[in-house]
Amino acid sequence: xxxxxxxxxxxxxxxxxxxxxxxxxxxxxxxxxxxxxxxxxxxxxxxxxxxxxxxxxxxxxxxxxxxxxxxxxx
Numbered sequence: 001x002x003x004x005x006x007x008x009x010x011x012x013x014x015x016x017x018x019x020x021x022x023x024x025x026x027x028x029x030x031x032x033x034x035x036x037x038x039x040x041x042x043x044x045x046x047x048x049x050x051x052x053x054x055x056x057x058x059x060x061x062x063x064x065x066x067x068x069x070x071x072x073x074x
Contacts, residue, residue, distance in 0.1 A: 054060055
């Protein structure tokens with residue numbers, strides 16, 4: 001990010017030129033937030049699928065039921 005700013009930052013400009021540079025940088029990054037949310041959602045769905053697969057196995061069910069039985073027996 002820093003190198004992008006350094007490359008595109010004009011050495012000496014007036015306020016109008018400076019404003020257009022900031023607007024151009026903003027336009028280049030417009031869709032990034034949406035893409036980041038999409039990637040996070042895909043990771044969350046993948047993790048949830050993995051969690052369901054692990055917890056639905058017989059071994060995990062036995063471990064979980066043992067934990068619940070021990071907790072209720074106090």
